[in-house]
Amino acid sequence: MPQNSQEILLMLPHVVIGVGIVISLLIEMYSKKSETILPWISLFVFVFAGVHSIINISANQILFGGMLEVGGKPAIFNFIFNIGAALLILNSIDYIKKYESNHGEYYILIQSAILGMMVMAGSKDIFMIFIGLELMSIAFYVLAGINKKKSSSNEAALKYFLLGAFATGFIVYGIALIYGVSSTTSVDSIIQNFSTFTQNILFIVGLLLFIIGFSFKIAAFPFHMWVPDVYQGSATTVTGLMSTTGKTAAFSVLLIILSASLINYNIDIFAPYFAVIATLSMLYGSIVAIAQKNLKRMLAYSSISHAGYMAIGLAAANSEAFSGIIFYLAAYTFMNIGAFGIISIIEKQNDANTDLTAYAGLASKSPILAAFMSLFMFALAGIPPLAGFFGKYYVFISAIEADLTWLAVVGVFSSVISVYFYLRLVVYMYFKESEKDIDLHIDKYSLLSVVVSGILVIYFGISPDSLLNLILSVVN
Amino acid sequence: MNIYDIIFYLFAIVTLVSAAFVVSTKNIVHAAFFLIFTFFGVAGLYILLGADFIGVVQILVYVGGILILLLFGVMLTNKITNVEIRSGTTQIVPALIGVGLFAGILVLTMVSTEWKSAPGEIPFTTAYSLGKVLLTDFVLIFELLGILLLIALIGAASIARREKE
Amino acid sequence: MQVPIEYYLILSAFMFSVGVAGVLIRRNAIIILMSIELMLNSANLALITFSSFMGNSIGQIFAFFVMTVAAAEAAIGLAIVIAIFRNKLTVNIDQINLFKW
Numbered sequence: 001m002p003q004n005s006q007e008i009l010l011m012l013p014h015v016v017i018g019v020g021i022v023i024s025l026l027i028e029m030y031s032k033k034s035e036t037i038l039p040w041i042s043l044f045v046f047v048f049a050g051v052h053s054i055i056n057i058s059a060n061q062i063l064f065g066g067m068l069e070v071g072g073k074p075a076i077f078n079f080i081f082n083i084g085a086a087l088l089i090l091n092s093i094d095y096i097k098k099y100e101s102n103h104g105e106y107y108i109l110i111q112s113a114i115l116g117m118m119v120m121a122g123s124k125d126i127f128m129i130f131i132g133l134e135l136m137s138i139a140f141y142v143l144a145g146i147n148k149k150k151s152s153s154n155e156a157a158l159k160y161f162l163l164g165a166f167a168t169g170f171i172v173y174g175i176a177l178i179y180g181v182s183s184t185t186s187v188d189s190i191i192q193n194f195s196t197f198t199q200n201i202l203f204i205v206g207l208l209l210f211i212i213g214f215s216f217k218i219a220a221f222p223f224h225m226w227v228p229d230v231y232q233g234s235a236t237t238v239t240g241l242m243s244t245t246g247k248t249a250a251f252s253v254l255l256i257i258l259s260a261s262l263i264n265y266n267i268d269i270f271a272p273y274f275a276v277i278a279t280l281s282m283l284y285g286s287i288v289a290i291a292q293k294n295l296k297r298m299l300a301y302s303s304i305s306h307a308g309y310m311a312i313g314l315a316a317a318n319s320e321a322f323s324g325i326i327f328y329l330a331a332y333t334f335m336n337i338g339a340f341g342i343i344s345i346i347e348k349q350n351d352a353n354t355d356l357t358a359y360a361g362l363a364s365k366s367p368i369l370a371a372f373m374s375l376f377m378f379a380l381a382g383i384p385p386l387a388g389f390f391g392k393y394y395v396f397i398s399a400i401e402a403d404l405t406w407l408a409v410v411g412v413f414s415s416v417i418s419v420y421f422y423l424r425l426v427v428y429m430y431f432k433e434s435e436k437d438i439d440l441h442i443d444k445y446s447l448l449s450v451v452v453s454g455i456l457v458i459y460f461g462i463s464p465d466s467l468l469n470l471i472l473s474v475v476n
Numbered sequence: 477m478n479i480y481d482i483i484f485y486l487f488a489i490v491t492l493v494s495a496a497f498v499v500s501t502k503n504i505v506h507a508a509f510f511l512i513f514t515f516f517g518v519a520g521l522y523i524l525l526g527a528d529f530i531g532v533v534q535i536l537v538y539v540g541g542i543l544i545l546l547l548f549g550v551m552l553t554n555k556i557t558n559v560e561i562r563s564g565t566t567q568i569v570p571a572l573i574g575v576g577l578f579a580g581i582l583v584l585t586m587v588s589t590e591w592k593s594a595p596g597e598i599p600f601t602t603a604y605s606l607g608k609v610l611l612t613d614f615v616l617i618f619e620l621l622g623i624l625l626l627i628a629l630i631g632a633a634s635i636a637r638r639e640k641e
Numbered sequence: 642m643q644v645p646i647e648y649y650l651i652l653s654a655f656m657f658s659v660g661v662a663g664v665l666i667r668r669n670a671i672i673i674l675m676s677i678e679l680m681l682n683s684a685n686l687a688l689i690t691f692s693s694f695m696g697n698s699i700g701q702i703f704a705f706f707v708m709t710v711a712a713a714e715a716a717i718g719l720a721i722v723i724a725i726f727r728n729k730l731t732v733n734i735d736q737i738n739l740f741k742w
Binding site for chain 3 (some may be wrong): 127130132134138141142145148149150151154155157158161162166168169170172173175176177179180183187393
């Protein structure tokens with residue numbers, strides 16, 4: 001099976017990141033100044049891969065004999081992963097010094113995590129899904145514990161590792177059963193014969209184990225117990241990456257199941273499962289977030305509830321849901337990265353200034369940060385006309401089309417609850433006096449990252465059609 | 477009861493009993509040693525199933541690699557001088573009920589499924605065909621595995637390394 | 642190969658359940674890691690059983706991948722355990738609760 005050079009060119013984003021990992025490693029080994037060079041290499045690699053993917057979106061092909069899909073739907077995911085990672089790299093330049101783990105490994109691990117996500121999003125073979133997932137997860141386990149002198153970081157790494165490896169066990173066993181029943185590993189042929197396979201209970205059990213494993217990764221309710229601690233204990237930039245692109249990658253795999261039920265005339269056997277986890281995640285995340293004083297922890301619970309909103313789409317299982325979830329993921333990624341970017345600017349050494357009280361009176365000290373933080377909070381709460389609103393809107397519409405109006409009602413109800421804790425932060429920033437004097441050092445690259453995220457959130461909000469049409473052009 | 481049955485039951489019992497000991501014993505070092513028997517039992521089953529190459533890899537990687545790593549972990553995280561290599565359990569009853577139900581469902585579905593597939597031919601050796609598939613159909617995964625191992629190496633070294641003060 | 646396929650699968654199902662039980666009831670990080678290895682092993686057993694009874698070698702390839710990943714995970718897991726032990730001198734996950742579990 002000879003590979004021609006055309007195929008290599010098509011998968012250039014993957015190749016560039018793979019080469020980037022090796023070059024970064026060499027620089028880290030031989031250069032004294034690797035910490036100042038590596039961010040720029042990573043930035044270049046991510047921007048290149050993201051832009052290349054989105055430019056070649058129409059070149060939809062399956063490479064390596066049915067292994068990896070490039071262009072089309074994976075291209076949109078690659079864009080989300082790479083641009084998200086590039087924004088976080090800009091934040092990291094200053095933040096990772098404050099966090100006292102300014103090592104070159106940090107950037108190498110982020111690159112490999114993104115490579116894993118791109119493999120997951122483009123995989124056309126269940127083994128590829130597994131390898132991509134592990135590439136991402138192993139990099140994240142290490143990134144969560146990147147500051148080894150800090151016990152909160154250690155603990156986050158241990159909890160993430162144990163729960164993540166447990167989920168991996170489920171996924172592997174699920175894949176084994178799926179393979180055993182279908183005797184193929186090709187995602188396409190499983191999707192084609194989905195209705196035949198689902199008559200076999202063992203296949204459904206296998207798929208259920210697989211979905212449970214991924215429910216851990218998207219941080220949905222009964223499988224969420226690691227989320228608050230890991231998100232709070234990890235470095236803020238790492239949390240930003242895990243909660244946005246990591247979740248997007250896991251959803252890109254769950255969307256395969258959605259497309260399977262779409263192609264086979266809506267055999268949505270897993271709709272009840274997704275409806276239940278959606279309801280529980282939304283309500284649990286929104287209600288518990290109210291009680292949080294720490295901003296990172298609050299965003300962790302908010303992340304659980306957002307997983308719930310997206311799972312509504314999985315339960316609805318129609319074509320509106322498909323594009324709605326992708327839109328939501330893109331919107332969620334940029335608004336959350338913006339929010340975490342601001343947290344990383346305000347945060348000081350030893351996790352100082354991550355509490356709500358640190359944001360009191362921010363509007364008078366730095367109007368621009370306060371304005372952008374309010375923007376992201378409004379977007380996360382789903383207030384129009386920002387990107388977050390349209391994400392929720394499309395998903396809720398899909399639920400109503402699928403006769404799951406009650407689920408959309410629960411979603412709206414949960415959004416209303418969530419407005420409370422998002423707006424509380426805005427109130428703190430604009431209407432409270434700061435109790436202690438916080439010296440604010442705004443790094444210019446971090447600010448650039450926040451501004452770019454803000455522009456994207458506003459742009460996707462003002463003209464949602466631009467993104468939605470792009471998604472619709474590849475989903476058919 | 478022919479020779480294959482006897483070998484199967486032997487390995488199956490070794491595997492399951494030692495697996496049960498791994499999760500139930502209070503002593504971590506004992507758990508690690510029972511794990512050796514589980515790994516050997518599974519390797520025996522692989523060879524019984526005609527997967528000779530994977531059986532050998534199982535012994536090399538699990539017994540020779542992972543288990544040694546685990547034992548290192550046990551040794552490094554327990555002060556050997558004052559032996560306190562014990563550890564407790566929690567929430568036994570609800571966990572066991574849940575897992576029992578789960579196992580029951582799994583076994584029921586496996587028994588109720590009709591397996592069309594007749595036993596395949598036992599090839600003389602699998603290494604040739606495995607190597608061929610690994611470097612043609614699955615070459616992309618093979619290369620990604622290389623990156624994965626590289627990342628694991630970097631990550632483990634960077635976390636476990638002692639920080640210069 | 643006279644032993645029917647169900648026997649192997651039931652064995653792997655029991656092994657998987659033992660592994661899950663280990664993760665749920667044990668409180669020592671290293672034992673939890675061992676239980677996860679049991680789960681991965683049982684999945685490999687199922688894969689090789691299917692592969693052998695269906696007469697295609699893809700299952701064996703995947704078992705090979707799973708072993709590689711298991712080795713990588715074990716290395717990372719033990720590195721994390723050692724780092725945490727250095728800071729807090731315990732690997733029992735009940736005693737490691739800076740945050741509420």
